[in-house]
Amino acid sequence: xxxxxxxxxxxxxxxxxxxxxxxxxxxxxxxxxxxxxxxxxxxxxxxxxxxxxxxxxxxxxxxxxxxxxxxxxxxxxxxxxxxxxxxxxxxxxxxxxxxxxxxxxxxxxxxxxxxxxxxxxxxxxxxxxxxxxxxxxxxxxxxxxx
Numbered sequence: 001x002x003x004x005x006x007x008x009x010x011x012x013x014x015x016x017x018x019x020x021x022x023x024x025x026x027x028x029x030x031x032x033x034x035x036x037x038x039x040x041x042x043x044x045x046x047x048x049x050x051x052x053x054x055x056x057x058x059x060x061x062x063x064x065x066x067x068x069x070x071x072x073x074x075x076x077x078x079x080x081x082x083x084x085x086x087x088x089x090x091x092x093x094x095x096x097x098x099x100x101x102x103x104x105x106x107x108x109x110x111x112x113x114x115x116x117x118x119x120x121x122x123x124x125x126x127x128x129x130x131x132x133x134x135x136x137x138x139x140x141x142x143x144x145x146x
C-alpha cells in the first residue's frame with residue numbers, strides 16, 4: 001500500500017488518545033476517532049467497484065518539547081464510519097479492504113494511517129471512517145529542517 005504523504009485532505013472530526021509507558025520503558029499511544037474523507041470516496045458504476053488508497057494523519061499529543069516518537073510496533077484498525085447512496089441501490093457496496101501505518105525510522109509527531117477502500121454503485125459514497133491505532137516506540141529528537 002503506497003500513498004504519497006501529504007496529498008490527502010482527510011481530517012479528524014474527533015480524536016481521542018491515551019499515553020502510557022510500559023514496563024520496558026517504551027512509550028505506548030492508543031489513538032481512536034473518526035475521519036471525514038475529503039473528498040468523499042465515490043463509486044463509479046453499478047457493475048464495478050471503485051478501488052483506491054488514501055490516508056490520514058493522527059497527531060501524537062503530549063510529546064516532550066522537541067521530541068517525536070520513533071514507531072517500533074503498531075496495531076491499526078480502520079472501519080466504515082458513514083456511507084451514503086443518493087439513488088436506487090444497484091449492487092451497492094462499501095469496504096475497507098486493508099489498512100496499515102506508515103512507520104518511518106525517523107521520529108514523528110503524527111501517525112499516518114493508510115487504508116485501501118472499495119465503493120460500488122455510481123452514486124455510492126464513503127463519507128467517514130473510524131479508527132483505532134496503537135503505536136509503541138521511543139522518544140527521539142525531531143530533526144530540524146533548515
